[in-house]
Amino acid sequence: MKKSIFLLLFVLSFTITLMAQGYKVGDKAQDFELMNIDGKTVSMADYPDAKGFIVIFTCNHCPYSVAYEGRKIALAKKFESLGYPVIAINPNDSTIVPQDSFSNMVKRAAEKDFPYPYLLDADQTVFQQYGATRTPHVFLLNKESSDLIVRYIGAIDNNYENAKKASEHYVEAAIEALLQGQNPDPEFTKAIGCSIKIKKS
Amino acid sequence: MKILVSKLIKVSVFLLSFGAIAETQAQQVEVRILDFENFEPFLHKNNDTIYVINFWASWCVPCIKELPDFEKLNVKYADKNFKMILVSLDFKRTLDSKLIPFITEKNLKASVLLLHAPDANAWINKVNPSWSGAIPATLIYKNEFRLFHEGGYTYSELDKIVKPLIN
Incomplete structure (x- = not known):
């Protein structure tokens, strides 16, 4: 009995550690298949000509995410x-934040005319796999051979409050580097963001 | 240069009834705005006081949820070697429209300051290298003792940490 509890604890702690890790720069990213605001599913495999992807975990309700809406649209355009389309993913559980429900995503995307897919991570597996902890949280992927390699993780730029005052445009600089066959520098940054709202089990 | 802006809301209500004057003059909400350079010393006091430094924002659902527990702790240890600072990461431009009304409405007693440091990559690691940047997050320290936690706290969790540190 004691032994089995010990084993259970061991397995649990191992699982939790695995979940908490997520991707690091240089890791191979997995594709996903998530529902877009138009009711159709989207995968990265749907973009055979892409050189990579700007995957952004974001949402409706978080003011830091909202402050970056214009910049996300500009990146997409x-x-x-x-060759680097934006794919936005809402990882939040809408029973905790109703503003982040699928119908509110549809509404927000229409209001702001998002030029990129806005997907719902409904079972909250994709953000855990990637290791996103906040919104907004960017993972820049680069297609190398047939793999998608994580080449930058972090913020869009260095001023969440005022786009005009940003002096470092991390994602833009990272893509410019990749386009020139170089690795981004910095390849990892941090930012203040809203915690991801995880469904209570 | 020290960035220090004080906002003062003064509400004076004079009530005149039956020839007697009743005066209620209560609400004064002051929020200092600090950049990281001027905030950083609050992370490194070495004066036998327990510092509970909570990073939050008035729009942050889990932050608001745990605030009453922080307030309760602040009341409990008010006359002890204990200091709580609620570090708001609200936008500076919504100080008057959101943060101050929020503090007034919730009647927050713990001291609140606004950390205006939008280049967060430059300072998050200085608070704690394990912090991803998500809020809420809390640093509890006293002299050499240091505990950082990304995520929420309940009152009993907080008290379990703080109680043994009280002189």
Whole structure:
């Protein structure tokens, strides 16, 4: 009996550690298949010509995410034609934050005319796999051979409050580096963000 | 230069009834705005006081949920070697429209300051290297004792940490 409890605890702690890790720069990212605001599912495999992806965990309710909406739209417009489309994913559980429900995602996307897919991580597995902890949280993926390699993790730029006052444009600089065959520097940054709202089990 | 802006809301209500004057002059909400350089010393006091430093925002659902527990702890140890600072990461531009009304409405007693440091990558690791940047997050320290936690706290969890540190 004692032994089995010990074993259970061991397995549990191991699982928790695995869940908490997520991707590091250099890791291979997995594709996903998530529902878009138009009711159709989206995978990265749907973009055979892409050189990579700007995957952004974001949501409706978080003011830090909202403050970056214009910048996300600008990134999508600038980099989709250069081979790096934006894919936005809402990881939040809407029973905790109703503003982040699927119907509110549809509404917000229409209001702001998002030029990128806005997907719902309904069973909250994708954000855990990637290791996103906050919104907004960017994972820049680069297609290398047939793999998607994580090349940058972090913030869009260095001023969440005022786009005009940002002096470092991390994601833009990272893509420019990749386009020139170099690795981004910095490859990892931190930012203040809203915690991801995880469904209570 | 020290960035220090004080906001003062003064509400004076004079009531005149039956020739007697009743005066209620209560609400004064002051929120200091600090950049990281001026905030950083609060992370490194070495004066036998327990510092509970909570990073939050008035729009943050889990932060608001745990605030009453922080307030309760602050009341409990008010006359002890204990100091609580609620470090708001609200936007500076919504200080008057959101943060101050929130403090007034919730009647927060613990001291609140607004950390205006939007280049967060430059300072998050200085609070604690394990912090991803998500709020709420709390640093509890006293002299060499240091405990950082990303996520929420309940009253009993907080008290379990703080109680043994009280002189």
